[in-house]
Each structure stands twice: as structure tokens, then as C-alpha cells.
Amino acid sequence: MSKLVIVGTVAFDAIETPFGKTDKILGGAATFIGLAASHFDINAAAVSIVGDDFPQEYLDLLSERHIDTTGIEIIENGKTFFWSGRYHNDMNTRDTLVTELNTLADFKPVVPEDYKDAEVVMLGNLHPIVQSSVLDQMSKKPKLAILDTMNYWMDCALDDLINVIKRIDVITINDEEARQLTGExxxxxxxxxxxxMGPQYVVIKKGEHGALLFHEDQVFYAPALPLKEVFDPTGAGDTFAGGFAGYLAKTNDYSFENMKNAVIYGSTLASFCVEKFGTERMQNLTSEEVHKRLLQFKQLTQFDIELG
Amino acid sequence: MSKLVIVGTVAFDAIETPFGKTDKILGGAATFIGLAASHFDINAAAVSIVGDDFPQEYLDLLSERHIDTTGIEIIENGKTFFWSGRYHNDMNTRDTLVTELNTLADFKPVVPEDYKDAEVVMLGNLHPIVQSSVLDQMSKKPKLAILDTMNYWMDCALDDLINVIKRIDVITINDEEARQLTGExxxxxxxxxxxxMGPQYVVIKKGEHGALLFHEDQVFYAPALPLKEVFDPTGAGDTFAGGFAGYLAKTNDYSFENMKNAVIYGSTLASFCVEKFGTERMQNLTSEEVHKRLLQFKQLTQFDIELG
Incomplete structure (x- = not known):
């Protein structure tokens, strides 16, 4: 069974959307990635940091879904990373209201000994130096290193970002960030x-317009499932990444053709994530529901033109 | 062989994009629809109006592609409809600089006798009363009536638009217009x-993000082919409609499954249209080129997940 290392924040989020607002709820990139990856029969471990204000039940929630949480450091008298944001009416843009780094400011991820030979490494959005330090700890080169990032690091740590981008196989990035990074x-x-710049595979996420996968001269375009309403987009990108990484780890096939399937799994899982606040929809998502929606995705995108 | 009636403008366009600008060149909805529909083995006729300032060679260009132009009325001492626009840097938005209706102001389309029993009617963007008058002339109910429209008629002739929408089978509309028309x-x-409101099938065009087809509870999403550059978007929507209508007329199969293929043909043809100014790319497009790009579309969108 393949191993997947997930590195990223485990956090408190407070979210406002046109549909309502939440108090501090469970959030963080590693949380969403882990919940998505838990749908695949793999060994997965989360590497993160929290304060002792973080409820044990949140950690249990990951453990119950077979995510190894021994790599989540708990800092005594520390406070957990907190993010608060407000989405605009179109749900495509948001303002950050609060960012309290707290324990995340001194995060030095330690990959559990058992996971140093993991086949797949999923580096959630973090300072690129922190992401790089995870790759340094691997005892052998992973079959696939995937990196997620955001415009913030392009603005304030571009050189470090470029250095870690050199080392990875797949980058996931949104359309505006891809344009900012390249000027194209x-x-x-x-x-x-x-x-x-390095990665052989580039995934560009376009929110409600789907996701594109690029490799050499090949392109694959997975649309997003049209939804009645997007309730809360928080975590959708991380959920996509978790589904993508989890599927590839499970199948242990890193070809472009199989990566198409991974994009479809990622899109499918992300389409659930946005239906409720935070991780709510992902916490109890069943494999039957996922299977049904994969069939919907097939109907949404597959056609049968006969070409000579 | 099925018959297709195409009603719409045949016009002069002057276009400015970040890549350059043109003098008055060949344009108009019926022109683009006709050039796209000419890729299918059908009988097609264009119904329109021009002034005697309109060059015979432009009409010949349609005839040479087997589009019947006897329904294009030429008004002595009249001037042809002229539109001029400037695209913004993102190529998704544009300003109209000039609209001279000229002969179009008194356009009363006359469907040629031979085409009154056509299987497919494609109503290009025009005043909804003019579009309705075409349906009145048909000697039997077409198997498929397709209507294209735009926000302008929602602003100034909404009741007339709603009346013609009741009478058609398929509407093609862009995302912002769909939102304006419904408030959703x-x-x-x-x-x-x-x-x-009437049509069983709704096609929502999203430009570089592709097109959606809706019917009852079914949805199909055809992405747009990612392009190195979009040179001039003028006519892309009409080219899409022409490919859509032409494919359905040729196959004479109006099922949802076959309409998916029609959307793919429309998207494929539209992807060529934007590569050069105006109709330039469409004038000499070969079936080999179309075939090759259809294969690209398959690779772009088709995947092979095994689901139990």
C-alpha cells in the first residue's frame, strides 16, 4: 500500500459568506487534503502544528478516517493558526479579515520515520522554505512530489518559491496565480x-470553470460540476489536491493518462466540499456518494463522436 | 439531405484588438454561421439584407461554400449594416464604437420557397420580432428551431424576446445574458x-471557459480548447451556433446524446474562428484541419475511469 505524506496547516477558520457566518471551525490545508485523501486505500500521514487550544475531537476526526496524526505537533500553551475571511457575492473573491500565525510562525515540519520513504508527498500551501525542508527529509526521492502555493509567496518569497518549484513534479495553482508567476x-x-521552471506537470485550477492539466504538449481539461449553489468555497482547492494525490498514491501509476483520472477525482471531491461550511460536508462523505458523482462527471463530459 | 435556414446579419465589421485593427471587413452573424455550417453535407440557405455597397465577391465566398444566397436581399442605393468594436486587453469584454443599422433597419426576412420545409432553422441575433417572423413563414414546424440573442434585446424588447423564446427548441446565450434574463x-x-420559458435545450456559452448544454436534468460541459492566443473573438459565438446547427441538420438526430456531439463540433469550429481577424480563418478552413482538432478535443476531455 502506497504512502502519502501531507504537509500543511491544521487550523481554525471563521468564514463569512452571503449565506451566513461561522464561529471558529476546523480548517487548514492539511485537514482538507487529509479528508479528501482518506477516500483512497493508502497509508496517509499529516504533518502539521497546532496549539493546545486545538480540540482532541478534531484530531480524532482525522484519525478515524485513517490519517496518521502523529506528525501533528501540539505546542503547550500555544495557539493554533487562525484565519478568517469574507466571501463576496460572486463567491469567487474574498477578503482576508484576520490571519493569526500563532504556532505556525515556528513550524518546523518533521516527517515521521515511517513516512520518509513515501511514494507521494503533498506539500500544502506554506512558506516555500518550509515546503523545501520536507523534501530534504525524505530518505529516497518520492515518485511524485506535489506542491500547492499562492500569490502571497510570489509577492514576498519569490526566490524561495522558485527554488522549491525546481524540486517538485506537479504544481497546483490557480489561473490568476499562474498569470502572476509567469507574466503570461x-x-x-x-x-x-x-x-x-521544473515541474513536468502543471495543474491550473479555475474554480467554477474547472481545472486544466498540462504535460509536455498534452492538455486535459476537467470542467467543474455546475452546482445549484456554492455555499462556501473554503478548502475546495485543498480538497482537489487531496483527491488528486490520494488517487495517484492508491493507483501508483503516475502517467499522464492516469493523472487525468486523478484530476476527475479531485474535481469530484471538491464539488462536495463547497456544499457546506468548512469541512462539514467532507466529514461524513460516503464512497457511495462519491461513486454516484463520478458517474455524473462522466455524463457531464464524455461524448461519442465517431472519427475515422 | 436536410435543409438549414440561417437568418442573421451579413455585414461590415471594423475591429480593434490589442493585436491590431482592421478596415471594414466581412462580418455578420449569418456569415459566420454559414461558413461554419458549410462544413456539413446539407442544403443551407442564408436569409439576410445588404446594400449595393456590398461586394459581390463576399456573396460569392458564401456561394462557393454551397450556401444558397438567393435569400440575401440587395437594396439599391442602400448601405450595408456596419458594426465597429474595440476589445479590451483580456479579450473577454469589448466596447461598441459604431453601429449603423442602414438597410437592416427595414429588414423583413423572406424565407426562400424551397426552404419553408427546412428541418433546422437557425435564428441569428436580430430583433426578436424579426426572428419570430421567420418561424411564421415555415410551412411545417421545423424539427429544430435554434435562437441566438443578446442582452441588448433584454434591455429594449424583453416582451418580444420572451414571445419568440416560447416558440423555439434551443437557445444559445452567454453566461452573463443567462444571468440577466433570469436574475439567477x-x-x-x-x-x-x-x-x-419554452426551449427544451439551453446552451450557455462561456467563451474561453467553454459551453454548457442543459436538457431536463441533464448537463453536458464542453470546455474550450486552451489557445496560445485569442486573436479576435468576433464571430466565435455565431461560428459555434453554425457548427452546432450544421451538425444536427446533417445527422438529423436531435437527441441529447447527439446534441453533445453538436456542441463539440461548434466548439471546435469556434476555436479556429478566433485565430485570425473576422472570417479570415474560416474562409479556407479544411475538413482535415477540423478532423485533427476534433481529435485534440477528444484528448482534451475524454478519460477512462473504471466505475463498477
Missing amino acids: YSLLVAAKKIQE | YSLLVAAKKIQE
């Missing part, structure tokens, strides 16, 4: 430039 | 509301 408007040209 | 942000909900 065309996503086709932007993806090509990013490939020249 | 979710395209899934908007499409449902439009279906309740």
Missing part, C-alpha cells in the same frame, strides 16, 4: 513557462 | 428557468 495571460503559455 | 447567478438554476 494565456494559460497555455503560462503552463509552458512553469514547466520550464 | 447559478447557471444551473438559470438554465432551469429558461427551460421553463
Whole structure:
């Protein structure tokens, strides 16, 4: 059974959308990635940091879904990373209201001994130096290292970001970030430039417009499932990444053709994530529900033109 | 062989994009629809109006592609409809600089006798009363009536628009227009509301993000082919409609499954249209080129997840 190392925040989120607002609820990239990856028959471990204000029941929630949490350090008298944001009416843009780094400010991830030979490493959005330090700890080169990042690091740690991008196989990034990183408007040209920076595979996330996968001269485009309403987009990108990484770890097939399937799994899982606040929808998502929605995705995208 | 009636403008366009600008060149909805539909083995006729300032060579260009132009009325001492626009840097938005209706102001389309029993009617963007008058002339109910429209008619002739929408089978509309027409942000909900207004099938065009097809509770999403650059988006929507209508007329199969293929043909042809100014790319497009790009579309969208 393949191993997956997940590195990222485990956090408190407070979210406002046009549909309502929450108090501090469970959030964080590693949380969403872990919940998504738990749908695959793999060994997965989360590496993160929290304060002792973090409820044990939240950690149990991951353990119950077979995510190894021994790599989540708990700092005595420390406070857990807290993020608060407000979404605009279109749900595509948001303002950050509060960012309290707290224990995350001194996060030095330690990969559990058992996971140093993991086949897949999923580096959630963090300072690129922290992401790089995880790769340094691996006892052998992973079959696939996947990195998620955001515009914030392009603004304030570009050189470090470029250094870690050199070391990974797949980058997941949204359309605006791909344009910012390369100065190119065309996503086709932007993806090509990013490939020249290191990763052989580039995934560009376009929210309600789906996701694109690029490799050499090949492109795959998975649309997003049209939804009646997007209730809360928080965590959708991480859920996509968790589904993508989890599926690849399970199948242990890192070809472009199989990566298409991984994109579909990621999109499918993300389509659930946005239906409720925070992790609520993901906590009890069943494999029957996932299977049913994968069939919907097939109907949504597959056609049968006969070409000679 | 099925018959297709195409009603719409045949016009002069002057276009400015970040890549350059043109003098008055060949344009108009019926022109783009006709050039796209000419890729299918059908009988097609264009119904329109021009002034005697309109060059014979432009009409020949349609005839050479087997589009019957006897329904294009030429007004002595009249001037041809002229539109001029400037695209913004993102190529998704544009300003109209000039609209001279000229002969179009008194356009009373006359469907050629031979085409009054056509299987498919494609109503390009025009005043909804003009579109309705075409349906009145048909000697039998077409198997498929397709209507394209735009926000302008929602602003200034909404009642007339609603009346013609009641009479058609398929509407093609862009995402912002679908939202304006229904007051709904979710395209899934908007499409449902439009279906309740009459048409069983709703196609929502999202430009670089592709096109959605809705019918009852079914949805199909064809992404747009990612391109190195979009040179001039003028006519892309009409080219899509022409490919859609032409494919359905040729196959004479109006099922949802076959309509998926029609969407793919429309998207494929539209992906060529934007590569050059105006109709330039469409004038000499070969079936080999179309075939090759259809294969690209398959690779872009088709995957192979095994589901029990």
C-alpha cells in the first residue's frame, strides 16, 4: 500500500459568506487534503502544528478516517493558526479579515520515520522554505512530489518559491496565480513557462470553470460540476489536491493518462466540499456518494463522436 | 439531405484588438454561421439584407461554400449594416464604437420557397420580432428551431424576446445574458428557468471557459480548447451556433446524446474562428484541419475511469 505524506496547516477558520457566518471551525490545508485523501486505500500521514487550544475531537476526526496524526505537533500553551475571511457575492473573491500565525510562525515540519520513504508527498500551501525542508527529509526521492502555493509567496518569497518549484513534479495553482508567476495571460503559455521552471506537470485550477492539466504538449481539461449553489468555497482547492494525490498514491501509476483520472477525482471531491461550511460536508462523505458523482462527471463530459 | 435556414446579419465589421485593427471587413452573424455550417453535407440557405455597397465577391465566398444566397436581399442605393468594436486587453469584454443599422433597419426576412420545409432553422441575433417572423413563414414546424440573442434585446424588447423564446427548441446565450434574463447567478438554476420559458435545450456559452448544454436534468460541459492566443473573438459565438446547427441538420438526430456531439463540433469550429481577424480563418478552413482538432478535443476531455 502506497504512502502519502501531507504537509500543511491544521487550523481554525471563521468564514463569512452571503449565506451566513461561522464561529471558529476546523480548517487548514492539511485537514482538507487529509479528508479528501482518506477516500483512497493508502497509508496517509499529516504533518502539521497546532496549539493546545486545538480540540482532541478534531484530531480524532482525522484519525478515524485513517490519517496518521502523529506528525501533528501540539505546542503547550500555544495557539493554533487562525484565519478568517469574507466571501463576496460572486463567491469567487474574498477578503482576508484576520490571519493569526500563532504556532505556525515556528513550524518546523518533521516527517515521521515511517513516512520518509513515501511514494507521494503533498506539500500544502506554506512558506516555500518550509515546503523545501520536507523534501530534504525524505530518505529516497518520492515518485511524485506535489506542491500547492499562492500569490502571497510570489509577492514576498519569490526566490524561495522558485527554488522549491525546481524540486517538485506537479504544481497546483490557480489561473490568476499562474498569470502572476509567469507574466503570461494565456494559460497555455503560462503552463509552458512553469514547466520550464521544473515541474513536468502543471495543474491550473479555475474554480467554477474547472481545472486544466498540462504535460509536455498534452492538455486535459476537467470542467467543474455546475452546482445549484456554492455555499462556501473554503478548502475546495485543498480538497482537489487531496483527491488528486490520494488517487495517484492508491493507483501508483503516475502517467499522464492516469493523472487525468486523478484530476476527475479531485474535481469530484471538491464539488462536495463547497456544499457546506468548512469541512462539514467532507466529514461524513460516503464512497457511495462519491461513486454516484463520478458517474455524473462522466455524463457531464464524455461524448461519442465517431472519427475515422 | 436536410435543409438549414440561417437568418442573421451579413455585414461590415471594423475591429480593434490589442493585436491590431482592421478596415471594414466581412462580418455578420449569418456569415459566420454559414461558413461554419458549410462544413456539413446539407442544403443551407442564408436569409439576410445588404446594400449595393456590398461586394459581390463576399456573396460569392458564401456561394462557393454551397450556401444558397438567393435569400440575401440587395437594396439599391442602400448601405450595408456596419458594426465597429474595440476589445479590451483580456479579450473577454469589448466596447461598441459604431453601429449603423442602414438597410437592416427595414429588414423583413423572406424565407426562400424551397426552404419553408427546412428541418433546422437557425435564428441569428436580430430583433426578436424579426426572428419570430421567420418561424411564421415555415410551412411545417421545423424539427429544430435554434435562437441566438443578446442582452441588448433584454434591455429594449424583453416582451418580444420572451414571445419568440416560447416558440423555439434551443437557445444559445452567454453566461452573463443567462444571468440577466433570469436574475439567477447559478447557471444551473438559470438554465432551469429558461427551460421553463419554452426551449427544451439551453446552451450557455462561456467563451474561453467553454459551453454548457442543459436538457431536463441533464448537463453536458464542453470546455474550450486552451489557445496560445485569442486573436479576435468576433464571430466565435455565431461560428459555434453554425457548427452546432450544421451538425444536427446533417445527422438529423436531435437527441441529447447527439446534441453533445453538436456542441463539440461548434466548439471546435469556434476555436479556429478566433485565430485570425473576422472570417479570415474560416474562409479556407479544411475538413482535415477540423478532423485533427476534433481529435485534440477528444484528448482534451475524454478519460477512462473504471466505475463498477
